[in-house]
Amino acid sequence: MKTTDIVRELSEILASNYILYIKTQNYHWNVTGPAFFGLHAMLEKMYNDLFTANDDIAERIRALGNFAPGTASEFLKLSFVDEPTEIPSAEKMVETLLADHEKMAEKMKKLAQNADEGTQDLLSPRVATHEKTAWMLRSFLAK
Numbered sequence: 001m002k003t004t005d006i007v008r009e010l011s012e013i014l015a016s017n018y019i020l021y022i023k024t025q026n027y028h029w030n031v032t033g034p035a036f037f038g039l040h041a042m043l044e045k046m047y048n049d050l051f052t053a054n055d056d057i058a059e060r061i062r063a064l065g066n067f068a069p070g071t072a073s074e075f076l077k078l079s080f081v082d083e084p085t086e087i088p089s090a091e092k093m094v095e096t097l098l099a100d101h102e103k104m105a106e107k108m109k110k111l112a113q114n115a116d117e118g119t120q121d122l123l124s125p126r127v128a129t130h131e132k133t134a135w136m137l138r139s140f141l142a143k
């Protein structure tokens, strides 16, 4: 895979990770209902992890010799994760985040299969983290 293609996909992943970070913090602030305490605390752990990943992904793009997207408008344009348009119920928040983390894992896995070793090293632990988060969110939804 050419470096320009890797950088293009990493830029989309960075944008999506950033939007997911904002979305998760939004839900941390605005979640309501009987599951409030558990979700409020868990969402904080999740957005802190995503915040750290923003930096790692952006700096991989720099290490590959390119500038990283760094504005909100670029992130919105490049992201495959959608922004919320309203404050959903706690259950709907978890459903949405589950789909987002599954999508992140899927996109990263696909890129890692065709990317250089340094990019693979960045993506492999991120895939595992997204899959672990997806498992927790899925378990929350289990009846």
Ligand SMILES: [Fe+2]
Binding pocket: 028, 044
């Ligand atoms: Fe907080």
